Amino acid sequence: MATSSAQFASEFSNPNLEVLLSEEQIQARIKELGTQLTHDYAGLNPLLIGVLKGACFFLSDLMRAIDTRVSVEFMAISSYGSSTRTSGEVRIMKDLDVPIEGRHILVVEDIVDTGLTLSYLLANLHARGAASVKLAALLDKFERRQREVQIDYLGFRIPDEFVVGYGLDFAERYRNLPFIAVLKDPNAD
Numbered sequence: 001m002a003t004s005s006a007q008f009a010s011e012f013s014n015p016n017l018e019v020l021l022s023e024e025q026i027q028a029r030i031k032e033l034g035t036q037l038t039h040d041y042a043g044l045n046p047l048l049i050g051v052l053k054g055a056c057f058f059l060s061d062l063m064r065a066i067d068t069r070v071s072v073e074f075m076a077i078s079s080y081g082s083s084t085r086t087s088g089e090v091r092i093m094k095d096l097d098v099p100i101e102g103r104h105i106l107v108v109e110d111i112v113d114t115g116l117t118l119s120y121l122l123a124n125l126h127a128r129g130a131a132s133v134k135l136a137a138l139l140d141k142f143e144r145r146q147r148e149v150q151i152d153y154l155g156f157r158i159p160d161e162f163v164v165g166y167g168l169d170f171a172e173r174y175r176n177l178p179f180i181a182v183l184k185d186p187n188a189d
């Protein structure tokens with residue numbers, strides 16, 4: 001079988017990546033958000049809803065920084081479009097397994113870009129009779145917003161660049177980076 005050295009090269013030090021947020025910066029910010037959430041949700045038994053797949057990394061670190069009783073569920077949503085731009089059409093691919101009437105919901109998302117996915121999802125969850133629906137997002141690419149979305153707990157505002165790592169992918173690649181980086185050339189190997 002033919003192999004190339006590129007297959008064995010380090011992904012974390014890939015020269016096509018420019019680090020935007022280090023692992024230390026991300027983890028420190030998550031600790032702060034966790035402290036805030038511990039305080040805000042004490043006694044409310046919130047249900048954290050992670051949006052697959054990108055938010056899993058943020059969700060698992062965030063949850064472990066929240067020191068009060070919490071539950072977790074997952075949803076999968078697809079927004080049609082190319083790999084670097086969303087089209088605005090949204091569809092639920094995996095729904096919740098539990099009713100959320102009367103529950104305090106915290107949606108956990110990797111990034112808010114145009115806001116199309118989140119504005120659809122938050123309205124959908126509100127319509128199910130939740131007691132409250134709030135949003136925690138690691139990244140806010142605010143310059144690209146098309147729909148207003150209130151981010152109640154935000155990690156970082158970032159410029160309009162395509163980023164990967166810490167759950168965020170380009171064509172399913174780079175989710176495993178412990179940091180967030182700008183992908184310099186999407187066509188490079």
Ligand code: IMP
Nearest residue numbers: 086112113114115116117162163168169
């Ligand atoms: P929105 O509906 O445009 O706000 O974005 C929805 C989804 O697009 C996000 O949940 C991500 O999965 C994806 N996305 C947006 N910007 C980026 C990026 O810079 N890198 C990787 N995925 C992104």
Ligand code: MG
Nearest residue numbers: 051052054110
């Ligand atoms: Mg996503």
